[in-house]
Amino acid sequence: MSAIAKPIPARMKGVNRAEICDVNFQEFVRDWSGRADAKPSPGEAILEGSALDAGGFRELFESQLISRHLDLMARVLRVQNKVFYTIGSSGHEGNAMVARLTRHTDPAFLHYRSGAFMAERFRKLPGMDPIMDSALSFAASKEDPASGGRHKVWGSKPLWVLPQTSTIASHLPKAFGTAVAIEQGRRIGCQLPIPDDSIAICSFGDASSNHATAQTAFNAAAWTAYQKLPSPVLFVCEDNGIGISVKTPTDWVARNFRDRADLDYFFADGLDLAGGYGDVQAAIEHCRRTRRPTFLHLRTTRIMGHAGTDFEIEWRSIEELCAVEAGDPLLRSAAIALESGLMSKDEILGLYEDTRRKCFAAAEDADRRPRLTSLEDVMAPLAPYTPAAVKAEATRAADADKRIAAFGSEAKLPEKQPPRHLAIQINNALHDLFAKYPETLLFGEDVAQKGGVYTVTKGLHKAFGNRRVFNTLLDETIILGLAQGYANMGMLPVPEVQYLAYLHNAIDQIRGEAASLQFFSNDQYRNPMVVRVAGLGYQRGFGGHFHNDNSITALRDIPGIVVGCASRGDDAATMLRTLAALAKVDGRVTVFLEPIALYMTKDLYEPGDGQWLTEYPSPDQAMTLGEGRVYGQGDDLVVFTYGNGVPMSLRAARAIEAKHGWKTRVVDLRWLVPLNEAYIREQAKSAKRILIVDEGRHSAGVGEGVITAIVEGGYGARPFRRVVGADTFTPLAGAAFLVIPSDEEIIAAAADLAKNRA
Numbered sequence: 001m002s003a004i005a006k007p008i009p010a011r012m013k014g015v016n017r018a019e020i021c022d023v024n025f026q027e028f029v030r031d032w033s034g035r036a037d038a039k040p041s042p043g044e045a046i047l048e049g050s051a052l053d054a055g056g057f058r059e060l061f062e063s064q065l066i067s068r069h070l071d072l073m074a075r076v077l078r079v080q081n082k083v084f085y086t087i088g089s090s091g092h093e094g095n096a097m098v099a100r101l102t103r104h105t106d107p108a109f110l111h112y113r114s115g116a117f118m119a120e121r122f123r124k125l126p127g128m129d130p131i132m133d134s135a136l137s138f139a140a141s142k143e144d145p146a147s148g149g150r151h152k153v154w155g156s157k158p159l160w161v162l163p164q165t166s167t168i169a170s171h172l173p174k175a176f177g178t179a180v181a182i183e184q185g186r187r188i189g190c191q192l193p194i195p196d197d198s199i200a201i202c203s204f205g206d207a208s209s210n211h212a213t214a215q216t217a218f219n220a221a222a223w224t225a226y227q228k229l230p231s232p233v234l235f236v237c238e239d240n241g242i243g244i245s246v247k248t249p250t251d252w253v254a255r256n257f258r259d260r261a262d263l264d265y266f267f268a269d270g271l272d273l274a275g276g277y278g279d280v281q282a283a284i285e286h287c288r289r290t291r292r293p294t295f296l297h298l299r300t301t302r303i304m305g306h307a308g309t310d311f312e313i314e315w316r317s318i319e320e321l322c323a324v325e326a327g328d329p330l331l332r333s334a335a336i337a338l339e340s341g342l343m344s345k346d347e348i349l350g351l352y353e354d355t356r357r358k359c360f361a362a363a364e365d366a367d368r369r370p371r372l373t374s375l376e377d378v379m380a381p382l383a384p385y386t387p388a389a390v391k392a393e394a395t396r397a398a399d400a401d402k403r404i405a406a407f408g409s410e411a412k413l414p415e416k417q418p419p420r421h422l423a424i425q426i427n428n429a430l431h432d433l434f435a436k437y438p439e440t441l442l443f444g445e446d447v448a449q450k451g452g453v454y455t456v457t458k459g460l461h462k463a464f465g466n467r468r469v470f471n472t473l474l475d476e477t478i479i480l481g482l483a484q485g486y487a488n489m490g491m492l493p494v495p496e497v498q499y500l501a502y503l504h505n506a507i508d509q510i511r512g513e514a515a516s517l518q519f520f521s522n523d524q525y526r527n528p529m530v531v532r533v534a535g536l537g538y539q540r541g542f543g544g545h546f547h548n549d550n551s552i553t554a555l556r557d558i559p560g561i562v563v564g565c566a567s568r569g570d571d572a573a574t575m576l577r578t579l580a581a582l583a584k585v586d587g588r589v590t591v592f593l594e595p596i597a598l599y600m601t602k603d604l605y606e607p608g609d610g611q612w613l614t615e616y617p618s619p620d621q622a623m624t625l626g627e628g629r630v631y632g633q634g635d636d637l638v639v640f641t642y643g644n645g646v647p648m649s650l651r652a653a654r655a656i657e658a659k660h661g662w663k664t665r666v667v668d669l670r671w672l673v674p675l676n677e678a679y680i681r682e683q684a685k686s687a688k689r690i691l692i693v694d695e696g697r698h699s700a701g702v703g704e705g706v707i708t709a710i711v712e713g714g715y716g717a718r719p720f721r722r723v724v725g726a727d728t729f730t731p732l733a734g735a736a737f738l739v740i741p742s743d744e745e746i747i748a749a750a751a752d753l754a755k756n757r758a
């Protein structure tokens with residue numbers, strides 16, 4: 001006999017699904033007609049056979065209700081402009097079980113549907129108020145303890161919930177990185193900020209589990225476990241069967257993850273606290289005990305659409321909508337409360353209304369609190385810089401005995417050696433960083449035994465061992481995710497991206513993630529790092545585009561980061577000290593851009609002149625952020641440049657002086673992000689003519705920034721020319737040199753300026 005579909009009452013066909021779910025719950029409780037057991041004591045199983053006791057159930061149920069009423073409140077107050085976010089947690093309230101069964105010191109990287117998880121985690125510390133804290137975040141209040149009003153985000157410093165961006169899946173690599181760091185920190189003797197047996201928790205949706213950034217984290221975790229290395233990360237896939245409007249194929253998540261090698265799969269029903277609790281517990285205990293990556297597939301549903309703006313009624317059938325809403329986990333929780341005899345109908349409805357009242361009262365209160373009203377306030381946590389402390393830290397030498405141990409003997413200290421080229425001095429500076437900071441880690445592709453493809457990291461592995469210098473799997477996203485993880489656990493990561501061209505496929509880990517953490521957490525969380533990137537053009541006999549990439553623009557517009565580019569060995573050493581100090585003192589994300597073509601360059605003007613070799617600066621010297629290096633005193637022509645442009649411009653300047661009789665000055669900017677506009681103007685002030693030599697691309701490159709600084713400084717009337725890379729990819733062999741500036745072009749640009757008598 002075929003089932004006869006029940007007619008859907010008119011009330012249920014309404015447009016406002018939040019109201020319908022709200023009424024559904026109340027009607028469900030009122031109309032419940034089952035038989036109640038005798039009231040259980042708090043320590044008794046909530047239902048026969050359940051791993052959850054009655055006391056625990058009650059708290060979880062309360063957390064679920066807080067989460068639900070925050071959602072309902074947001075829908076009502078959004079239209080009054082008191083709340084600015086309506087992506088809810090309804091249908092996902094089972095994630096409170098994960099919070100209950102983990103510790104508040106287990107770092108959590110959460111999906112945006114984590115209201116119940118948060119409410120439950122708030123119980124772990126006394127005196128905290130999940131409703132008010134959440135309301136402040138919904139209201140974008142300056143007093144929002146998670147982000148200071150910058151983002152509606154689940155976050156808490158005391159509860160170890162690191163705020164996440166809205167980019168789905170982008171948090172999985174750093175969650176994995178944090179798990180690895182928990183284990184590795186102990187091994188290198190670094191004091192962790194959390195207990196040694198902590199695990200990293202990471203939740204995300206079913207659709208997000210397909211994302212490349214998620215997949216690479218699963219892969220990296222499994223790759224690690226396969227080698228019997230620990231990575232205690234709990235991946236929680238909150239499977240509601242849909243991503244905005246795209247359905248996940250039935251059983252896809254189970255099928256995709258159930259049998260993955262070295263990713264241990266558990267399923268739990270997140271719609272049923274009594275039924276799901278034991279399975280959630282099993283997954284968490286497994287992760288903590290075995291230190292293996294664990295995949296918890298948590299069944300959820302999505303009530304009230306993707307967000308307040310998603311009118312599901314317009315694109316889904318009413319029958320389907322009603323069926324989804326009938327699976328509301330709060331109906332199941334109410335039924336458990338009633339069946340078990342724990343709560344009466346009136347108690348449940350009383351608690352429901354009481355929670356509603358609290359959420360609305362908190363939201364109204366939050367609406368009266370101050371919001372961010374000045375640009376200065378908004379940007380305050382973005383790029384902290386305390387120059388005196390940075391200078392003091394950068395010029396603080398490592399203990400003499402540690403340096404001697406790092407370099408082998410006193411006689412081998414680099415400052416006692418003859419002048420050397422860039423690659424050697426970077427290598428020396430890295431040794432020094434390792435001697436100075438025992439929490440430094442260097443990792444990337446081929447950096448360990450081989451010492452990098454250009455031998456820049458040679459000897460570090462031998463000197464400091466596997467635990468501090470190691471090869472990663474081949475994935476830049478993971479390299480940068482690891483960096484964030486180590487930073488979260490108090491270490492100083494120095495990840496290497498082998499070529500600038502390969503930064504681009506992973507750049508969101510800097511742009512969206514690492515660089516934004518300080519901003520979105522109101523400077524409560526920092527992930528300091530020094531990212532080494534080898535790049536730029538002019539390599540002879542090797543290359544093509546991918547080894548000669550000159551796209552610096554991708555880094556230029558990332559707010560808050562620092563990018564330095566040293567063209568000679570002594571500058572590299574003093575710059576690295578400052579980058580590390582910026583990371584240590586101010587928590588900054590810094591990038592050290594290494595010009596590959598200058599690694600081995602020894603001569604400047606003539607073969608054999610050795611003029612591009614430099615002495616190693618003593619360890620009490622450091623470069624000030626933003627300060628360039630000036631060659632020559634002249635004003636007839638001032639050349640602004642960086643990287644390979646520096647030696648080229650110096651050579652060209654000699655020819656230009658000879659030809660035009662001009663006294664020149666070549667300014668190596670050294671710091672590319674942020675550009676020091678005041679410094680550029682100072683240098684431009686007395687210039688009679690200006691040349692900008694920029695090996696990056698024509699569009700949106702460093703040169704554009706220099707010109708803007710000059711023009712905005714009021715010096716735009718000076719005759720100027722720009723010699724700059726073309727807007728093209730770099731071809732192979734000799735043709736590569738056609739697309740980037742040359743000595744001859746610089747000389748020609750000066751000749752052109754000479755014709756300009758203005």
Ligand SMILES: Cc1ncc(C[n+]2csc(CCOP(=O)(O)OP(=O)(O)O)c2C)c(N)n1
Nearest residue numbers: 166167168204205206207208240242243244
């Ligand atoms: C990288 C990225 N692409 C697209 C989006 C837009 N977006 C936000 S949520 C979402 C669907 C996510 O679905 P799922 O992972 O199943 O989570 P759910 O919302 O169902 O809980 C999409 C496409 C995004 N935030 N990030």
Ligand SMILES: [Mg+2]
Nearest residue numbers: 205206242243
């Ligand atoms: Mg989903």
